Amino acid sequence: MSTAVKVEIRFFASVREQLGCAEQTVELPPEISTVGQVRDWLIARGGVWATALSHDKPLRMAYQHVMCDGSELLLRVNPEQEIAFFPPVTGG
Amino acid sequence: MKIRIQSDDFDVSTELAELNHAQVGALVSFVGTVRSDHGVTQMELEHYPGMTEKSLTEIARQARLRWEISDVVIIHRVGVLQAGAQIVLVATASRHRGTAFAACEFIMDYLKTDAPFWKKEHGPHGAHWVDARSTDLSALDKWR
Numbered sequence: 001m002s003t004a005v006k007v008e009i010r011f012f013a014s015v016r017e018q019l020g021c022a023e024q025t026v027e028l029p030p031e032i033s034t035v036g037q038v039r040d041w042l043i044a045r046g047g048v049w050a051t052a053l054s055h056d057k058p059l060r061m062a063y064q065h066v067m068c069d070g071s072e073l074l075l076r077v078n079p080e081q082e083i084a085f086f087p088p089v090t091g092g
Numbered sequence: 093m094k095i096r097i098q099s100d101d102f103d104v105s106t107e108l109a110e111l112n113h114a115q116v117g118a119l120v121s122f123v124g125t126v127r128s129d130h131g132v133t134q135m136e137l138e139h140y141p142g143m144t145e146k147s148l149t150e151i152a153r154q155a156r157l158r159w160e161i162s163d164v165v166i167i168h169r170v171g172v173l174q175a176g177a178q179i180v181l182v183a184t185a186s187r188h189r190g191t192a193f194a195a196c197e198f199i200m201d202y203l204k205t206d207a208p209f210w211k212k213e214h215g216p217h218g219a220h221w222v223d224a225r226s227t228d229l230s231a232l233d234k235w236r
Contacts (some may be wrong), residue, residue, distance in 0.1 A: 012220045013138055018117035023177060058224070065143035067206060075147070082207075088224030091168060091201060091209025092124050092180050 004028065005079045012086035015059065018052040028077065028087070035063045036073030039084055058088050093156075093164050097139060102181055111163050111185040113158040120192040121183040122200050130174035132215040137179065140208035144168075145194045151202040155184070158198065159191040166199065168209065174183045198235055204228040 016022050028092040032041045039061065043050050053059060061068040062084040063075055077083070095111075108119050126135045154162045165183040173179060182199045186192035211222040 010140070012140055012208065013212070032167070037220050061209070062140070062143055063101045065140075065146045067147075084143070086208065087210065087221065089205065090211045090224050091139070091207050092204045 004030070004061070005033075005077060007038070007077055008082045009042075010082060010084040012084065014087050015052050015085050019048055033076055034073065035061065035068060035075050035077055035083060038077060039085070053085060060086055061090055062086075093147055093149075093150055094166070095145060096165065096167045096227065097141075097144055097170055101144060101169070101178060102166055102167045104178075104183075106111060107167065108166050111165060115187065116162055116185045117187045117193070118192040119183065119185050120189065120196040121181060121228070122179040122196050123178055124200075124215070126173050126175050126177045126179060130215055130217075132213045133175055134214040134232070135158065135175075135177075135179070136150040137168075137173065138210045138212070139168075139170050140153060141200045143208050147178040147207045148203065150198055151206060155195045156198050159186065159195040160197045161186045161191055164199065168203075168207070170209070177203065201228075201231045205232060 006025060006027050008023060008025055010023045011021055032038060034069055039053055043053050063072055066072065071082055093131045102120060104123060108121060111119055145192050148166050152166060152183055155161065155164065163185045165181065167181045169179055183218055184192045184195040205228050
């Protein structure tokens with residue numbers, strides 16, 4: 001029997017404002033196993049989630065504090081890990 | 093190597109003095125400041141605690157693998173900053189200027205595209221998040 005994977009999800013800058021949410025602890029259903037799938041699972045909530053996390057947006061993701069570029073989206077999400085969503089960075 | 097995220101201002105001379113010693117022949121520094129385009133009065137800087145430090149450490153590590161630099165300082169401010177205020181300092185120390193210049197530019201270029209900071213401008217037309225610039229991404233081409 002598989003137990004639900006609990007992860008920490010964080011949102012920054014315009015994404016945080018749009019969602020009105022900075023962080024959330026969620027239990028992933030068993031069919032959601034990769035970093036990329038978490039985004040689609042959140043989009044499926046509809047409403048503001050679908051808009052803010054839409055694939056039409058140049059959204060960036062980080063898994064365990066490492067920027068996700070392509071292959072990292074296929075990484076398996078482990079319990080108690082952290083996933084973040086944010087717009088392209090603009091520091092400096 | 094010094095990497096700091098702070099709301100307080102920094103003093104460039106103090107930071108450069110700390111990098112300097114008898115074996116150093118070149119100190120290069122870059123300071124980014126809040127530009128008051130279109131009447132911008134304030135800039136709000138947000139970051140991702142934990143990831144920011146990790147990302148800057150990795151950028152500095154990459155620079156040290158490429159060039160023989162004896163030391164690096166990266167200081168980035170967060171919070172609300174007024175127009176004209178200092179935002180970021182990147183300073184490199186090396187035996188010769190070429191490596192110090194290159195390493196400093198390399199660190200700034202990657203900080204712009206990889207370090208999780210976001211700017212929100214406040215001005216006469218309200219507040220809005222600054223969009224990322226494609227020229228920042230293409231600036232990385234010279235390092236590939």
